[in-house]
Amino acid sequence: MLAPPHALNAAYLTHFSAEQSCLNIEHFSLAYAGKTALRELTLSVPRHRVTAFIGPSGCGKSTLLRAINRLHDLNESATHSGRIAFEGEDIYADDMHVSELRRRIGMVFQTPNPFPMSIYENVAFGLRLQKRMSKRKRDDIIEWALTSAALWDEVKDRLHKSAWQLSGGQQQRLVIARTLAVQPDILLLDEPASALDPISTLKIEELIRNLKSQLTLILVTHNMQQAARVSDYTAFLHDGKLIEYGPTDQVFTNPHLQRTEDYITGRMI
């Protein structure tokens, strides 16, 4: 059991201790071509929990998620200050191994993006980098990843068929399986169900709830019901700032701040 969060720096900004959290964002700011997108964010993310980032369009949710995965590295206009520490290590340190960081912190995007290859090869993709792995071991991991992504039963008889023959919802679960196969510690999900039908969306939500026994999840969503259904903690961002952060039940039923309530009840879009 996770101990209750402690050391609140303000009643509406929950803070987790170093033992409770795997990711610590400290005074992190980011600008695109000098235009500020994130302002002095300080936030810690608890292990084996689902944390939702919510807020109006343009508030910086995806920018923050991409910063955690160092996806701004190739964008010369993006500049940042402050620190993001993963298990105590500064992810922007000069000696950080970025591909290893991205193995340990996987990311799934809004639109399913399976590679143009078979279902099996999609999940095997990251494992092929580990040259010494036997086929038997690789097959076991592929079955485990597809089972964890709640897809195994639907694809076990057609593993060598093209991934593009799957439905959109199945493709998104395949992408999650591909990410899980390399055994990340954190899974970042950027509106993973927004392109899917309601039934596929519910499957992804169930999957998210089940996966937290294995890893830590961070979910960006526009869908308030989805955040309420799947997350344990919710961070509300507005205009690049962290406004309120706390247990999802509390943020949704009894928020501390009027601005949070206005957003959750649809009075602020």
Ligand SMILES: Nc1ncnc2c1ncn2[C@@H]1O[C@H](COP(=O)(O)OP(=O)(O)OP(=O)(O)O)[C@@H](O)[C@H]1O
């Ligand atoms: N690559 C980029 N170059 C320049 N500005 C960007 C870039 N990406 C995002 N922005 C700007 O940064 C701000 C935050 O955008 P971001 O996409 O992170 O917000 P968001 O909360 O995820 O929005 P949405 O919910 O609409 O996806 C916005 O003003 C956006 O226009």
